Amino acid sequence: MEKETTSMLKNTLLITLLIVSFSSQAELVGYWTFEDGLTDSSGNGYDGVVSNSNTELDILGTEANHYVNFGDNSIALPMYYDSEIESLGLSIWFNTSYSSPEYEYDGYDKDTHVYDSAWTSYINSSLIDFDRSDYYSLVVTGNGEIMFSYSSKASGTWDLYDIVAEGDVAYNDGEWHKVNVNYSEDGGLQIYVDAELILSEIYTGYIGGVGNTRYGFIGDNSEAETFNSGSNNLYYNGMIDNVAIYDDAIAEEVIIDSYAAEVSTYYDVPLFNAPSSLCLLFLFRGRKNRGSRMRHAGPRTRDIDN
Structure with missing residues (x-):
């Protein structure tokens, strides 16, 4: 009973915060807390299912918080896109120590504008995915970078990621991090990690519009034209929690x-014993954009429904 009450309080607190904060802006489309x-938990009925019925999905955690431990499975979502996305907001907590020393940017072919299969295997796919070459995908790279990819009928496929240079923080450090992604005509593309802006790029047009239907996955890449019908089986390695999708960009003050x-749900310690990056955030609320790369991967004609 105590466990159930604690979980209900957590759900109520987070949903109230999210809905009230966004009441004048973005609307909550889907919200998976795993409690x-x-x-x-958004009330829209997009309950997920384990994509591979032959394996179990590990829902771990404490009485105060539950999360999913991935590795050989993913979550299929009964949510899909079949038309253009004008704006978007994403919010996800994740924890991974996956690293690929073989990961290199040389896997990108500038002539054909595609990534080779070997390069793709070094990506920790995916935090959430509605097919990169039709709509969008959010992943952690083998270097511990955050990469948001999306496609547009008007401008083709784009892969945008922060650059992890020597001395920079990589996000595959085995610690919990929160990533927020905004995409809108007003603000362009913005990616925040732990309430810090790490990437900002221009708006390049609506996402999607190629005429295909894609259902979503948490923890894998989607190729699904119908619910739970196809993925790449490249399963994300790590933990994911509190996945939220909005129909518009998230205000910076709400992200903060x-x-x-x-954050206390994931770091059950006093502020002054928390990670140094967290202490600096609350002391200074500083912002930095440590650099980014934008790659135009071009339209993938094999996915375009003529």
């Missing part, structure tokens, strides 16, 4: 405030 299995409200 009640794979139920969509929600991170501050949620």
Whole structure:
């Protein structure tokens, strides 16, 4: 009973914070806390299912918080896109130590504008995915970078990621991090990690519009034209929690405030014993854009429905 009450309080607190904060802006489309299995806590009915019925999905955690441990499975979502996406907001907590020393940017072919299969295998796919070559995908690279990829009928496929240079923080450090992605005409593309802006790029047009339907996955790459019908089986290695999708960009003050409200769930220690990056955030609320790369991968004609 105590465990159930604690989980209900956590759900209520987070959903109230998210819905009230966004009442004048973005609307919550889907929200998976994993406190009640794979139920969509947004109220929109997008309850997930284990994509591979032959294996189990590990839902771990404490009485105060549950999360999914991935490795050989993913979550299929009964949510799909079949038309253009004008704007988007994403919010996800993740924890991974996956690293690929073989990961290199040389896997990108500038002539054909595609990544080779070997390069793709070094990507820790995916935090959430509705097919990079039709809509969008959010991944952690083998170097511990955050990469957001999306496709547009007007401008082709783009891969955007922060550059991890020597001395920079990589996000495959085995610690919990929160990533927020905004995409809108007003603000362009913005990626935040732990309430810190790490990447900002221009708006390049609506996402999608190629005429295909794609259902989503948490923890894998989607190729699904119908619910739970196809993925790349490249399973994300690590843990994921509190996945939220919005229909518009997330205000920066909401990103900061929600991170501050949620972080104690993942770091059950006083602020002054928390990771140094967290202490600096609350002391200075500083921002930096440590550099980014934008790659135009071109339209993948094999996916275009003529």
